[in-house]
Amino acid sequence: MAIKHFLQFKDLSRDELDYIFKRASWIKTQFKAYQRYWPLSDRTLVMIFEKASTRTRLSFEAGMQQLGGSAIYLNTRDSQLGRGEPVEDAAQVISRMSDIVMIRTFEQEIIERFAANSRVPVINGLTNEYHPCQTLADIFTFIEHRGPIQGKTVAWIGDSNNVCNTWLQAAEVLDFNVHVSTPPGYEVEPERAGLYGNAHYEEFSDPMKAAKSADLVTTDVWTSMGFESENEERKRDFADWQVDEEMMRVAKKNALFMHCLPAHRGEEVDALVIDGNQSVVWDEAENRLHVQKALLEYLLLGRIDG
Numbered sequence: 001m002a003i004k005h006f007l008q009f010k011d012l013s014r015d016e017l018d019y020i021f022k023r024a025s026w027i028k029t030q031f032k033a034y035q036r037y038w039p040l041s042d043r044t045l046v047m048i049f050e051k052a053s054t055r056t057r058l059s060f061e062a063g064m065q066q067l068g069g070s071a072i073y074l075n076t077r078d079s080q081l082g083r084g085e086p087v088e089d090a091a092q093v094i095s096r097m098s099d100i101v102m103i104r105t106f107e108q109e110i111i112e113r114f115a116a117n118s119r120v121p122v123i124n125g126l127t128n129e130y131h132p133c134q135t136l137a138d139i140f141t142f143i144e145h146r147g148p149i150q151g152k153t154v155a156w157i158g159d160s161n162n163v164c165n166t167w168l169q170a171a172e173v174l175d176f177n178v179h180v181s182t183p184p185g186y187e188v189e190p191e192r193a194g195l196y197g198n199a200h201y202e203e204f205s206d207p208m209k210a211a212k213s214a215d216l217v218t219t220d221v222w223t224s225m226g227f228e229s230e231n232e233e234r235k236r237d238f239a240d241w242q243v244d245e246e247m248m249r250v251a252k253k254n255a256l257f258m259h260c261l262p263a264h265r266g267e268e269v270d271a272l273v274i275d276g277n278q279s280v281v282w283d284e285a286e287n288r289l290h291v292q293k294a295l296l297e298y299l300l301l302g303r304i305d306g
């Protein structure tokens with residue numbers, strides 16, 4: 001099989017995604033039943049972090065071990081990556097010593113340059129533009145709770161950031177709708193989001209209108225990693241873009257609430273919502289593990305029966 005990377009959500013087709021969700025479900029069931037499943041024994045994942053992480057590191061490292069393989073953690077601070085070694089050279093070397101690589105970095109261009117020089121599959125563990133593993137877990141979580149996402153409406157409230165862009169790509173691949181509401185000046189940039197068109201999303205200046213009749217309401221921090229210098233200005237600009245109980249009330253009665261985490265209660269989400277009974281944030285976080293195990297298996301072994 002030719003090397004397959006997962007650099008943005010649309011790198012996987014609907015058919016491949018259906019397969020990965022099916023595998024994730026099977027892998028999760030085996031794991032919960034303490035059934036050993038080691039298809040990746042002798043395989044090594046290298047994880048490169050240029051930004052902080054709890055969930056992404058933990059889910060990839062634990063996931064790789066649970067599949068019988070091993071994971072190595074590198075960060076900018078104590079590798080040559082932080083001292084100006086060209087990303088192309090790093091890719092040549094790292095991909096000769098490993099079977100698969102996951103990278104969390106700044107511009108999408110960095111991961112694309114790495115992938116172009118890699119002998120092994122590369123997974124995007126978050127860039128300024130995208131967070132495809134997160135949306136993979138989010139959609140898997142939605143399917144577990146509510147069934148197929150096709151035709152459903154997702155309300156995105158807040159910043160048109162990496163997670164928002166990924167939801168917009170996912171809507172095109174899996175044929176659902178996203179209602180986006182951002183403060184003025186923070187609207188979706190279709191080219192940056194890597195969209196084919198605007199048929200699967202609609203922008204609303206009023207967040208209540210975006211949330212109306214949604215099947216899922218989701219949000220994220222007002223200030224993403226790498227944009228900390230804008231924090232104070234963003235706190236002012238985003239003050240009216242908090243998901244609270246009033247907003248959840250205009251969504252469908254059985255609407256779910258998701259947040260990729262880490263969350264700031266009292267900023268983008270009210271504690272009553274994230275800690276309330278429509279919230280599935282802990283399932284969402286756990287599912288990073290199961291869905292990424294299915295992704296690792298698919299990128300390394302292709303389709304297998306099981």
Ligand code: CP
Pocket residue numbers: 052053054055056057126134260261262
């Ligand atoms: N949601 C997410 O990617 O979390 P971390 O930043 O902790 O990896």
Ligand code: NVA
Pocket residue numbers: 126161162163220221223224225260261262
């Ligand atoms: N948008 C956030 C997601 C963190 C998981 C960030 O990029 O910091």
